[in-house]
Amino acid sequence: MSQFIHTDVTAVKLHQDFIITGIGSSASVFERNSLKFLERINCLIGQKIYGIVPLQDSTKVLIFGGKQCTVICIDCNLNGDTNGLNIHRLFKPLVCEDWLHSATWVDTNTVALLTAHNAVQIWDLRTQCILSQHFSADNSILYSGLLLPLQDGLLVFAGTVFSEVIIHTPLDEKPLHHLKGHRGVIFSISCNPQKRVIVSTSDDRSVRIWGxxxxxxxxxSNTTEYWKNIDIVCNHEVYGHTARVMRSSITNELIVSVGEDSVICFWGYDGKLLKKHETHQNSPIWSVDTNNSHLVTGGGDGAVILHPLSMASDYGQEESIILNTQTPAVPKKIAFTARNNLVILNDIDSAIHYHTTNTKTTVTHKINHGSTYKLLSVSSCKQLIAVADMSGKLDVFAENCKEDCITKVVDTNLNEKVFSMQWAGNRHLVFCGDKGNIMVASSVNSTVDIYGDFVLPNCKERWLTAAAMDVKNKILIVGDRCGNVHVYVKDQKNPVKTFNKVHGRYGPTSITIKNNEFITTGRDGTIRYFSLNENDSSLAKYMTNKELEFQWVEKFIDKEENIICGFKERIFVVYNVQNNLKLIEVSCGGGHRSWDVVRYIGKVGDEYEELIKLVYVKNSEICSHTFQLSKIMSKNVINSSHSKEINCLKSFKSNLDKTISFYVTGGEDTTLRLSSINSDSQIRDEIVSKHLSNVRTLKIVDLEGSIIVVSAGGRAQIRIKLIHISRVDKHLKASSQELIDYLIKGKDKERKNNQTWRNSSIDFDPETRIMDVDVLKQNDKFLIFAGCSDACLRVFSFIYKPGNVxxxxxxxxxxxxxxxxxxxxVNFLDKDILITCSTRGEVSLWDVTDIVSWDDHEPFFSTITNKCGINSIDTRVTCDNILIATGGDDNAIHLTLLEFPNLxxxxxxxxxxxxxDKFHCSQVTGVKLVDDLLVSTSIDQRVTLAKWRTEEEGIRCDFQSQIFSDIADIQGMEILSNTSAAITVCVFGKGLEVVELPK
Structure with a gap:
């Protein structure tokens, strides 16, 4: 029985106030407005759902996929309260003789099905029998199809393998129309008779709009005679996708297409591309549905996302700001104030306060600075505006809380050069001058006091790019132009801690101190997280990082450090870090110009809405964009996870909350993820980190309340993390610390030995992959054994102590x-034994107890079990023997009992x-020995339970039961629990599924 599944979403449907999703063979129902999960029901048996067809003005919903179809009933109470929702399946799935491409309701008890060989079957749901079957004269294999119910019959749209759409009725021998023009197989067909539009998509990457x-x-239009007396012409052949176009949907105002390139394209009826929206983490989008206001998509990353249709047409309000000044001037620098007004510096040394609501200039201050190099910085509260030049002239303005104006509160000279200036909070200004001298000044009324002096370590470009201060604990954190981050404490000029080159050569763009951590962003496409010890700042530690889709990561624009902004080349981007959703994209020319952004709550009509406003200087003009997030922001119905196959998985639970399960997974998308699944079956990625290449293997070790994670894979890379689970308020929070990032063959620069191109030698050895690792604790250290693709078994020593790794x-x-x-x-006879398996089916046992010299070490026993590669292994140790279970590419499971004479x-x-080889028909990828039971799984998507025992004559293993999993390309499994009634396992591959096996 399936308890939880997260894999490709192959069907979605907007129905009444619900969102219905088809994930594997089960359907899940969500409330559309609140996105609340309501219920999940198993519909088909071993087949994925590809179609969801509700019956109009009824509670019945037709579900089909593969060769099966069934009907579920969604009942609410009389008040429409979803708390009283009842979902049940009316009958076991009907099994057809052919694959199904489309289905529709004929009446309340009759459905029509379109098969892959262009046959239409009419089924009576009461008797569950075929009433009639009609074969088309054109017996072409179909890749897609559509059944359109008419008053006097059915209309069939058949998408053939021969690149054409055939339109016919079941009762007519001759087709009505042939739609030709595609240069590939037809993947989907949509039709809206009221709009007189047909849309077809193909693997030639085109979308054809037929009139x-x-x-x-x-x-x-709903009669057969109408369709016999029409002409169908291709009005538009449009290209907006870079990969195969999988699905399309027609709305009242536009046409939507989705494809394998993870892009949603919005088209007008005139064939014009209105908008392209990237989503689903670059994984394919398999399913789409629309209504008059929303669009829902399901993707290969397991996510279901609800998008407002208004994002295609009502994408922000754009305007140019004209300053009504007496003297014409060119704006040079701009910034938002606390009241969402603008302060502007121009080329004639004027500071202008511009009221954005009344669109007028309220006050202009003349700035008497000798240098043309000017710096503008706004405090965290945005009420204080500082202007300085290279010679040290400083002016500070304050925005009046009651009146729309700014007042100069500080006018002084610092008497030293100023290369950079940043606000650190609301009262402190951080200046960096000649020779790396850092001065922190605080303003009290109209005077400036020196809070502290510090010295920046030597670097190529010796000035600051970001600064933050914890006044309570007297900590200053700065980032320099070379990408280094330095931690200072008051009354000490030199940094107590330095993190070298954590960001690129442009340095950190922002630093945020929050509780016992600080977060930095940079123009290297990363957000980096650090822990901060309030009692001893020298104990600050680098924890982890998050890589984003765009290179220039500027700053957070919310207090929860969730919404971040930056630039992807010339495009301004606002991104939701937690949900992996892109909120805003604006082509503004790039971040090298002066710009600012603010997020606030504003009144729109009679409602208060969340708004984001962007201003920037372009072509000597000030441009403004205002976005109403409710019209453009997508929402996750189901959160995303891995976009490709999961290669390895381990699970654990925290003692703080046993209802939450944590899964550490690594996959082909090069990410290592820590995900949590709560009691409501909601999955969320807590931590995501990246490897250089795919993650092949991982192991976890419990260490005094924390978890050590050892992961490895392509590019011969090993990474070690420390994960800690803590309780914050009523929720659990996961944090991770990066301990080790090691490349066996070194970085590219180390491998080339800094040789010039004339003297460099070619490395003929292919890139080594680490296929599997295991961790053994010996005394105060860990031994890590890595089996590699170059046939070498490598051993590493790892010692972890707080502050020393x-x-x-x-x-x-x-x-x-x-x-x-x-x-x-395994541990046997008080000895540590390592077992290795190769692609030849060889199993070798090594004694690794207190080894002095590893290089000449040999196994004490070897045997051949499988005919070819061994993909999975498990052991059972007794007092005098070892039972080894292996599964491999020969589709077979082997049990080998080793005896040790005289111990x-x-x-x-x-x-x-x-x-x-009877349990599975494909490669065996997982075997587990649990007490006297053997659990196995395979690429064939079966999970098998057998019972074994040893007798004098040999080993006996009897088949017990078998279930099907909806996870494709299963790579392995993990035992979650073992009770007297059942075993709960998690299988993983293209997604993950938790299934229960009754004993």
Whole structure:
């Protein structure tokens, strides 16, 4: 029985006040307005849902996919209260002889189905029998289809493999129309007879918009006679996608298409591309549906996202700001104030306060600065505006809370050069001058006091790009132009802690101090998180980072550090970090110009709305864009996770809350994720970090309330993280610290040894991958065993102590001749034994207890179990023997019982063997021994339960039960729980699913 699933969303439907999703063989129902999860029901058996067809003015919903179809009923109480929602399946799935492409209701008890061989079947749902079956004269294989109910029958749109759409009725032998023009197979067909539009999509990346021209306008569009007397012409052939176009939908105002390029394209009926919107983390978008106000999409990242249709047409209010000044001037620098007004510096040394609501200039101040190099900075509260030049002249203005004006409160000279100036909070200004001298000044009324002097360490461009201050704990944190972050404490000129080159060569763009951590952003496309010790700032630690889709990450614009802004080349971007959603895109020319952005609550009509306003200087003009988020912001119905296959998974629970399960996963999308699943089956990524290449394997070790995660994979990379779960208010918060990031063959620069191109040698050795790792604790250190694709078994020593982390390679063993696929450690006879498996089906056992020299170490026993590569292994240790279970590419499961005469390792031999290839019909990717039970899984999407025992004659293993999983390309499984009644396992591959196996 499936308890939870997160995989490709192959069907979505907006129905009444609900969002219905088809994920695997089950359907989930959500409330459309609140996005609240209501209920999940298993509909089909071993088939994915590809179509959801509600019956108009009824509670019945037709579900189909693969060769099956069924009907579910969604009942609410009389008041429409979703708390009283009842969802049930009316009957077991009907099984057809062919794949189904489309379905529709004929009446309340009759449905029509379109098969992959262009046949229309009419089914009576009461008797569950076929009433009639009509075969088309054109028996082409269909890649897509559409059934359109008419008053006097059915209309069939058949998308063939021959790049054409055939329109016919089941009762006519001759097709009515042939729509030709695509240069690939037809993936989807949509039709809106009222709008007289047909839309077809194809793997040639095109969307074709067909126009219906009736010859007899007086005929009704829902009659067969109407469709016999029309001309269909291709009005527009449009290209907006860079990959195959999977689905389309027609609304009253526009046409929507989605594709494998993770892009939603909004088209006008005239064929004009209105907007392109990237979503779903660059994974394919498999399903789409629309109503008059919203669009819902389901993608390959497992997410379901609700988008407002207004994002295509009502995308912000654009205007140019004209300053009514007496003397014409060019604006140079702009910034928002606390009341969302503008302060503007121009080229004639004037500071202008512009009231955005009344669109008028309220006051102009003349700035008497000798230098043309001027700096403008606004405090965190945005009420104080500082203007300085290179010679040290400083003016500070304050915005009046009651009147629309600014007043000069400070006019002084610092008597030293100023290269950079930043506000650190609301009262402190941080200046960086000649020779890296940092001066922190605080303003009290009209005077300036020196809070502290500090010295910036030597670097190429010795000035600051960002600063923040914790006044209570007397901590100053700054970032310099070389990407370094320095932590200072008051009365100490030199930094107590320096993080070297954590950002790119342009330096951090913002620093935010919050509680016991600080967050930095930079123009290297990352957000970086650090821990801060209030008692000892020298103990500050780098924790983790988050990589974004755009390179220039500027700053957060909300207090929760969730909404961030920046630039993707010439495009201004606002991004939701938690939900991985892009909120705003504006082509403004890039971030090198003067610009500012503000997020606020404003009144729109009779309602208060969340608004974001962007201003920037372009072509000597001030441009403004105002966005109403409710009209453009997408919302996650189901959160996304991995966009490609999951290669490895481990789970654990925190003692703080046993209702929440945590999953550490690594995948082909190069990400390592810590995800949580709560009691309502809601999944959320808590931590996401990236490897250089795919993540092949991971292991977790419990360490005094924290979790050590060792992950490895492509590019011969090993990363070690420390994960800590804590309670903040009523919620659990996960934090991670990056301990080790190690490349076995070194970085590119190290591998080339700084050689010039004339003297550089070619490395003929292909890039090594780490296929599997295991961790063994010995005394005060951890031994990490890595089985690699170059047939080498590598051993590393890892010692973790707070404030002191050491990691070093200590040995390489080359016993195997081919790639090592699996490594696992067991303790037997008070000895640590390592087991390795290769692509030749060889299993080797190594004694790794207190080894002095690793390089000449050899296994004490080897045997061949499988005919080819071993993908999975598990062991069961008793007092005098070891049972090894292996599954491999030969589709077989092998049980091998090793005997140790006189409890001596040197005399090891195989006592009994057992194998079968009857449990699975494809590569076995997971085996687990749980008490006297054997659990296995495979690429064939089956999870098998068997019972084993040892007898004098040998090993006996009897089949018990088997279930199907909806996860494609299963890579392995993890045992979650084992009770007297059932075993709960999590299988993973293209997504993950938690299933329960009754004993």
């Amino acid at each position: 219906i021209n009736p010859k007899k306008p007086d005929l009704l 050491t990691f070093e390679p200590i040995g390489e063993m080359r016993h195997h001749k081919t790639c090592i696929l699996k490594t696992t450690c 001596n390792l040197s005399g090891t031999y195989v006592k009994h063997r057992w194998s079968t």
